[in-house]
Amino acid sequence: MVRSKAAQAKRKRLEADGSGAPPPRRPKTDKQPKEDDGLDPKRVYVSRLPKTWTDEVLAEKCGTLGTVARASVMLDAATNASRGFGFVVFDDESGKAAALEAKYIKGRLPDRSRYACKVSDVNRGSDDVCRLWLERRCPHGDSCKFSHPVGRGGPLVASQASVKKCLEFRKRGRCSRGDACPFAHVAKEKPAPPVANGPKRCFTWAKKGKCRKGDRCKYAHT
Secondary structure (H helix, E strand, C coil): CHHHHHHHHHHHHHHHHCCCCCCCCCCCCCCCCCCCCCCCCCEEEEECCCCCCCHHHHHHHHCCCCCEEEEEEEECCCCCCEEEEEEEEECCHHHHHHHHHHCEEEEECCCCCEEEEEEEECCCCCCCECHHHHCCCECCHHHCCCECCCCCCCECCCCCCCCCECHHHHHHCCCCCHHHCCCECCCCCCCCCCCCCCCCECHHHHHHCCCCCHHHCCCECC
16 A cells, blocks of 8 residues: 555656656558549559459569559558558559550469459449449448448339248148238249030040040040
8 A cells, every 4th residue: 555655656756857758649641641643544453352362462463464653452440450452553554455455463462362353444433333322222321331322322122022922821722820920921822724625534434445434524525
């Protein structure tokens, strides 16, 4: 207890003269925002990137198509993990043209698995646009990691989709869950019997040419 009081007194003295104040926090400088190349006409969009790829690896792989000025792998803001796509800016138009003509960057990873990164042209403002939103098929709503532009596309339209049918009821004609079953109780539809133009043909008559029932037989002797 005595040692604890002494430590508290020492701490108060240090705080009084300012020598014990905690150092100010420095802003993080290891993750600088990447340069915006959205207006560069020599930029291409590369998707289907392996999760382990960095800016340097992307630049190296695209370097076979032309001289790369900059390469950026897009990272998730929360997890800092690769989002599976990025952008590459070439030094000249010929590099971009060669990349677009190649369409894919193919190879093998260290674990011998194959990769095929797709290269395509991109326009300013479409970097993070949700393609499903543009087609009115995005089910994620506000939690979607891609942007939903106003005036273009829309959310997933709730369709009058048919409720799934209860398999137990369909097979047995009854369901052990009764009204609590979340599925629809629809009996298995039986095909309608064919419309007969007349009585069915007598099987015995057709096979043997005679029938012991004679005229009393309800089937046709033809």
